[in-house]
Amino acid sequence: MAGHSILILSNRVPFPLNDGGSLAMYRMIEGYFKAGWDVFLFSMNTSRHFVPPDTLPPLFRQIRLETFDINTDVKVVPTVKNFLLSRKPNHADRFYSKDFETRLRQIIASFKPDIIQLESIYLASYIDTVRQACNAHLAIRLHNIEFQIWERLSEETSTGFRKFYLRDLAARIRRFEMDAWERADILLPITGVDANLVKQHVPEAEIMVVPYGFEISQTSAGMNGVWSAYHLGAMDWVPNAEAVSWFIEEVWPGVHEQKPGFHFYFAGRNMPYSFQKYNGNGVTCMGEVADAAEFIADKNILVVPLRSGGGVRIKILEAMAAGKLVISTAVGMQGIDEAIPGKHYLQADTVNEFREKLLWCLDNQTEAASVAQSGAVMVREGYDETKIMNSLVKQMSAFITQKETAARKTRR
Known part of the structure; x- marks a missing residue:
């Protein structure tokens, strides 16, 4: 060849x-x-x-x-x-x-x-x-x-x-x-x-x-540290920017009210300065990070609130391979045909569904970690x-x- x-x-x-x-x-x-x-x-x-x-x-x-x-x-x-x-x-x-x-x-x-x-x-x-x-x-x-x-x-x-x-x-x-x-x-x-x-x-x-x-030998699975959520993606891509804004403005207030110690971090290339306004109330804008693996290492939940887009979200596969729990819209999971909601990830498409899934994770950490582990196995076997x-x-x-x-x- x-x-x-x-x-x-x-x-x-x-x-x-x-x-x-x-x-x-x-x-x-x-x-x-x-x-x-x-x-x-x-x-x-x-x-x-x-x-x-x-x-x-x-x-x-x-x-x-x-x-x-x-x-x-x-x-x-x-x-x-x-x-x-x-x-x-x-x-x-x-x-x-x-x-x-x-x-x-x-x-x-x-x-x-x-x-x-x-x-x-x-x-x-x-x-x-x-x-x-x-x-x-x-x-x-x-x-x-x-x-x-x-x-x-x-x-x-x-x-x-x-x-x-x-x-x-x-x-x-x-x-x-x-x-x-x-x-x-x-x-x-x-x-x-x-x-x-x-x-x-x-x-x-x-x-x-x-x-x-992925180079499967380099993937590692497991939950780490205090439970927190994150989003990582290029912020000059319109669907990402709109998704993060929607999540922080519509979903997060209800979550923060019930779990004030729970934090959400978001980062990405070409972060608009206007997103600094979201800092506070458990939200941290990290801007562009030099090392994505280091950024996600101590966080356990990837939030993917995409409502438009296509292809496949590589960051989802990376998160699963690293043993993170993914909460995503159906649009966000498009293209990852093997993934079954409730088994490999949690699906949420509305404000209430995102809030419910996040709160469930925090109250049922053992079960949530099991879903994350199933996602990691799926990625290792198929990618x-x-x-x-x-x-x-x-x-x-x-x-x-x-x-x-x-x-x-x-x-x-």
């Missing part, structure tokens, strides 16, 4: 490893490298998530890596022009650069990859460039079904221009996303739920489901990184061989 080459394009440098997207990209890059593939990562180093290249871990020195500085800030004039004059989602326009496109052509010409993999649907603007530059097979990683996220956000927005804009944006993303699905050679969703949705719209798509995986990547590499290699064989027959 060794000897194949892959060029991975990402819309941000997958580091530090403190959010689900970075973790998922890093694990797959690592998996290809361990399988003996020649890996080239061409990564946008964005103004929003800029990472000094000299701070990257050893893996990035073992593969071929090139970063490309790009300003992806949301700006008023380009956003208005996009809304009025374009059918593309603004997200795609923000990640398009002629200079990036030129350098991409040069890399393809010199590297000659067997596979080119896009780590974001918003990089689909470069599909024509890839097709013109080479005959490599094009794969797209589906971290989420993006249009689902924005449709849910528009549904939850009551009235006014914001609702109109979100509805329009969701429709643009849907068209853009489905067009990319149809043009790709291989689609790599993270969940079976997402794979089924894609199949409904593109029945002929070549799909390989690739869940997020072994080595098995997942071995399966993907085998499928990818077979796909390449099949296409090469068909091409040789055609030339005859």
